[in-house]
Amino acid sequence: MSGTILIVDGLATNRIVLKVKLSAAYFSVEQASTAADAVAAILRDKPQAVLMSGDLPDRDACELIRGIHALPGCDRLPVLVLSADRTPQVRIDLLRAGADDVMSKPCCDKTLLARLRSMARHAPVEADLDLTHDTAEALGFAEAQAGFAARGLIAALHSGAARDQALCRRLAQATSHRFETLRTGRTDLLTGLQVPPDVLLTFLPPGAGEPELVHLAELCSAPQTRQSRVLALIDPEDDALAAKVLDLGVHDIAAHDADPGEITLRLEKLLHAKQADDTQKARLRTGLHAAVTDPLTGLYNRRYALSQMARLIDSARSSGQTFAVMVADLDHFKAVNDTYGHAAGDQVLTRVAHALRDALRPGDSLSRIGGEEFLVLMPQSGIADARAMAKHLCQTVRDTAITLPGVQTPVTLTISIGAMVADPARQGATFEPEAMVAEADHALYAAKSGGRDMVTISHLSAA
Incomplete structure (x- = not known):
């Protein structure tokens, strides 16, 4: 069923609790207790996203994520993992395997629901268009996505705090993409960039209030940045802020004190998704033009x-x-x-x-x-x-x-x-x-x- 969230967890009580919460938030829910059942449900129901436990009875979580993305038409199916293991390397391994986010158990209900809404809001182009397989192949949408993205532009916005500047320096060294650092509060913010950034990294201070949230909303809708992916770094203890930020249109969030390797990986994934959507949009424009154009003369048909x-x-x-x-x-x-x-x-x-x-x-x-x-x-x-x-x-x-x-x-x-x-x-x-x-x-x-x-x-x- 289109729009369904598939819950994958070996414990029936966990699945029931999650189903009650998601159903109350008007999500349609399906359940699977094993990795094998999950694969069968994905092929049968074509869910909008997968919400899975990091501890499954019959398969390693990373292996299952890679297996899901290897299924026909599922290479960009959003996967959200709930993990009891808070080890930074475990989080990085799950993200590298293809998880869109890893949330620690127990997690805040508001943040979880906001994350699922964000996944639905930012569905890949081909999923949003609900293309049939034959149509997708004709327009080039069915081609496999290759590796990580070509060199792109990441713009980091911060207030100038020493901690933020130090993190930006580490991130700039860790990524192969262009990395520009900008100060928030400047009237000419972003005007110095020759092209719109593929990804915006924005630092929200602890206790961020209405002014910061209004500025963030403006960034998500401004002509120069509305097509950019946005990663917000927030206070890890502020669950209410996490939910608000996601519902404002931000694509991803991470804690200020998260491992720099995790933040780098999230930036890479966002940039890859942005460039993949740009490619699909270009293919769609080419396909639409071909549909109304005579290929020999270039005239309309x-x-x-x-x-x-x-x-x-x-x-x-x-x-x-x-x-x-x-x-x-x-x-x-x-x-x-x-x-x-x-x-x-x-x-x-x-x-x-x-x-x-x-x-x-x-x-x-x-x-x-x-x-x-x-x-x-x-x-x-x-x-x-x-x-x-x-x-x-x-x-x-x-x-x-x-x-x-x-x-x-x-x-x-x-x-x-x-x-x-x-x-x-x-x-x-x-x-x-x-x-x-x-x-x-x-x-x-x-x-x-x-x-x-x-x-x-x-x-x-x-x-």
């Missing part, structure tokens, strides 16, 4: 053109202005492929497409809707505008001489255009994108039949 026409129709109905739809088709293009080959034909088609695009007015659009067929949309245009532009496009194609490798004489072509002009104010007029393209295409057929290299306006166009 038919899918985009029809949706754009629907928006143009709605806009025209609101404004009452006419608009033009033109379908253009290259004349005798098959002869180019037959004579010079399909690779040369692709070059010719691309060159003509770019010439047509450059000849249009600002605000007009050009899409490739077939092999050598193009769709032109002209907002706020009447018959005279459409006719003038169509003739201009015909002349543009005639004047475009295309040089091909190994061919002595440049290739020239002509184009035929059919157009229709829609008037939303005309009584009884109904406009559908496909029907309008069909009407312009019918006019194109007339242009082809009339001798090619000419323009025909549909008789159904606005007067």
Whole structure:
């Protein structure tokens, strides 16, 4: 079930207590008593996060975490460990194995619930989009994540206390990433950084009150840092502050006196997650662009053109202005492929497409809707505008001489255009994108039949 928290603990009493607490906080809960049951439940229920004991009856906790992240689609499934062992090295081992956090038993209920809310709020991009496996593979989301992140930028914000400065020096030496130190309270805070930081490390003083929390909230929402991951160092005894900080949008917290190795590891994990999400967002943008773009010419494709026409129709109905739809088709293009080959034909088609695009007015659009067929949309245009532009496009194609490798004489072509002009104010007029393209295409057929290299306006166009 989507949104479920899976509790993994060998003791039934522990599972029952945790289920009561989480259910009261409106979490959906599933339970597993062994590592084997946990793996089966993850594959079956696809939980939002795993809350597991650091002491399991049938498997080492670190091994289970690595096993969970090795499952298909679970490489970034959040895992929160409740451990009775407070040894710094144990915490570091669990974090290095892939745990998102390690909380000591017994833990504060408010902090635990805030941590689970934080995990849900900061779900990885692909989990947040709820992509199917096939879609994820098509967009590149299913690719395995590799190691830790490439070199990034960590910015540490502190008040200048000697203890904080000493820790920053140790962290800067321990990480391979750029590490910048900034003083809080400066009016030009962060302006000296050329790029937004991947991770913000902020030091909250003991007894931090409203001013510090307001500043922290501003950092989590400011344009320069709202995409940054935030790690807050807080007083280890202040459970109320821990819950408040997590609910403000901070991604992770650690104690001021935590082992520097643990803090370094948390910074590395946050930076890796940030860069992984950035990569996924870039892949998504690339996939969305590919979905509406013709790969050969770089023009929009038919899918985009029809949706754009629907928006143009709605806009025209609101404004009452006419608009033009033109379908253009290259004349005798098959002869180019037959004579010079399909690779040369692709070059010719691309060159003509770019010439047509450059000849249009600002605000007009050009899409490739077939092999050598193009769709032109002209907002706020009447018959005279459409006719003038169509003739201009015909002349543009005639004047475009295309040089091909190994061919002595440049290739020239002509184009035929059919157009229709829609008037939303005309009584009884109904406009559908496909029907309008069909009407312009019918006019194109007339242009082809009339001798090619000419323009025909549909008789159904606005007067």
